[in-house]
Amino acid sequence: MQTWTLHDIAQLVGATVQGAPDYQITGLATLKSAQAGQLSFLANALYRAALTQTQAGAVLLRAEDAATYQGQALIVANPYAAYAQLTHYFDRTPKGVSGIHPQAVVSALAQVDPNASIAACAVINAEAVIGAGTIVEAGAVIGVRVQIGKNCRIRANAVIHHDCVLGDRVTVHSGAIIGDDGFGFAPHQGRWHKIAQIGRVVLHDDSDIGANTTIDRGALDDTIIGVGAIIDNQVQIAHNVEIGAHTAIAACCGISGSSKIGAHCVLAGGVGLVGHIEICDHVHITGMTMITKSINKAGSYSSGTAFDSTENWKKMAVRLKKLDEMAKRLRELEGIVQQLTLSK
Numbered sequence: 534m535q536t537w538t539l540h541d542i543a544q545l546v547g548a549t550v551q552g553a554p555d556y557q558i559t560g561l562a563t564l565k566s567a568q569a570g571q572l573s574f575l576a577n578a579l580y581r582a583a584l585t586q587t588q589a590g591a592v593l594l595r596a597e598d599a600a601t602y603q604g605q606a607l608i609v610a611n612p613y614a615a616y617a618q619l620t621h622y623f624d625r626t627p628k629g630v631s632g633i634h635p636q637a638v639v640s641a642l643a644q645v646d647p648n649a650s651i652a653a654c655a656v657i658n659a660e661a662v663i664g665a666g667t668i669v670e671a672g673a674v675i676g677v678r679v680q681i682g683k684n685c686r687i688r689a690n691a692v693i694h695h696d697c698v699l700g701d702r703v704t705v706h707s708g709a710i711i712g713d714d715g716f717g718f719a720p721h722q723g724r725w726h727k728i729a730q731i732g733r734v735v736l737h738d739d740s741d742i743g744a745n746t747t748i749d750r751g752a753l754d755d756t757i758i759g760v761g762a763i764i765d766n767q768v769q770i771a772h773n774v775e776i777g778a779h780t781a782i783a784a785c786c787g788i789s790g791s792s793k794i795g796a797h798c799v800l801a802g803g804v805g806l807v808g809h810i811e812i813c814d815h816v817h818i819t820g821m822t823m824i825t826k827s828i829n830k831a832g833s834y835s836s837g838t839a840f841d842s843t844e845n846w847k848k849m850a851v852r853l854k855k856l857d858e859m860a861k862r863l864r865e866l867e868g869i870v871q872q873l874t875l876s877k
Contacts, residue, residue: 537622539591542572543607545622546615548593552605556590561616561623564589576613629668643675652689664701676712682738694750700738706766708745711736715749715756715772715790728752730772737761743768743784752790759796777814 540554559570564580567573567589574593575584584592584602591605593612609615629650633639637651642659645651649663652671657663661675664683669675673687676695685703687693693705694712705711717728732751736742736758743766748756751773758764759778769787776782777796786800789808794800798812801820806812810824815831818824822836838849 539605539607542619546593546607546609546618548607548609548615550605551599551602551608552591556605558590561619562589564592572607572619574612574616576611576616629670658695670707688744694734697734697736697750699736700740700760702739703736704741705736706742706744706746709742710747711742712750713747715752717752717772732756732773734758737778740764746770748774749790765802771808783820 536557536559538554539550539552539556539558542548542558543550557570558572560572562568562571562573564573564575564583564587567587569588570590572591572593573587573589575581575598581598584598589604591607592602593609593615594602594606595610595612596608599606599608607615629652631648631650633645633651634653636653637655637657639645639651639657640659640661643657643661643663645657645663646665646667648665650668651657651663652669654672655669656674657669658675658677658679660678662680663669663675664681664685666684667681667686669687670689672690674692675681675687676693676697678696679693681687681693681699682701682703684701685699687705688707690707691705691709692711693699697712712734714730717730718725719728730750730752732753732755734748734750734756737760739761740758741763742748743764745766746764746768748758748770749772750756754773756770756773757775759776759780761779762776764770764782765784767785768782770776771788771790773791774788775793777794777798779796780794780798782800783802785802786804788794788806791809792806793811795812795814795816797815799817801818803821804818805823807825810827812824812828813831816828817833819833819835822834824834828834840846841849
């Protein structure tokens with residue numbers, strides 16, 4: 534087990550040590566579960582009470598929290614960012630072994646860098662290009678002419694379909710499907726006629742695609758995921774969608790075709806977007822919101838109604854149905870009041 538001193542960790546994250554610099558840290562844990570020798574962090578004021586009870590050997594803290602904390606601490610401007618950085622030093626995810634496993638299926642026409650790792654039962658099709666340091670885990674399928682950059686990770690049983698392009702340091706988690714057909718059909722004489730989807734999916738550098746998420750290939754132009762975009766599990770992104778740099782999309786969102794989402798946006802869980810609309814940069818959309826038209830001003834947006842007891846919700850639903858009638862009656866009353874005012 535590798536250990537780090539508080540001094541070593543402080544050097545990594547630019548922190549100031551409060552306590553013994555040579556104190557040994559063996560792992561990371563939450564404030565509630567941490568024990569001696571483990572490092573925790575306080576990033577949310579809601580957990581300040583847990584700080585007084587923690588058994589952690591040391592805690593990542595802002596200066597204002599460290600001032601009243603009696604234990605050992607690493608004082609840093611952003612404890613959560615420091616914690617995120619440190620997780621990589623304690624991560625036990627297998628790193629992969631350079632080379633091609635004997636049970637992998639790799640086309641003679643594929644180009645696999647000698648420093649890439651191709652696991653058992655992975656399939657690399659003809660003319661695919663796999664960059665240095667990239668790991669393709671067991672059962673993953675890389676389609677014909679796919680291009681994957683350096684230091685990517687394609688997790689077990691993910692599928693990248695033909696002609697798609699991945700930049701450097703892209704992660705595609707298990708079960709994700711990149712570049713399957715978009716939902717394109719033309720109605721004619723009472724039947725649906727399939728439209729061949731001839732665009733690609735392009736995942737730019739440092740994007741992260743969650744488990745069982747599907748990103749459809751473009752019908753003509755490409756579906757594009759911007760630099761550093763992070764997409765959670767079970768998200769549906771339809772054909773020709775464009776997602777800007779460093780945008781975050783939480784689980785179970787559905788993005789309809791040809792919609793464009795700007796940079797540094799956040800879509801909370803279950804958000805839905807209709808097709809052919811545009812969302813500008815720096816927009817935050819709260820959970821379960823349905824967006825039915827373009828947004829051209831940064832800010833936070835919501836739709837729907839908050840939950841309540843079933844009894845109260847039913848009453849509200851009845852009142853909502855009467856809003857149109859009530860609006861008409863209000864206009865009539867306003868007219869009567871105006872006439873009475875004029876007659877005085």
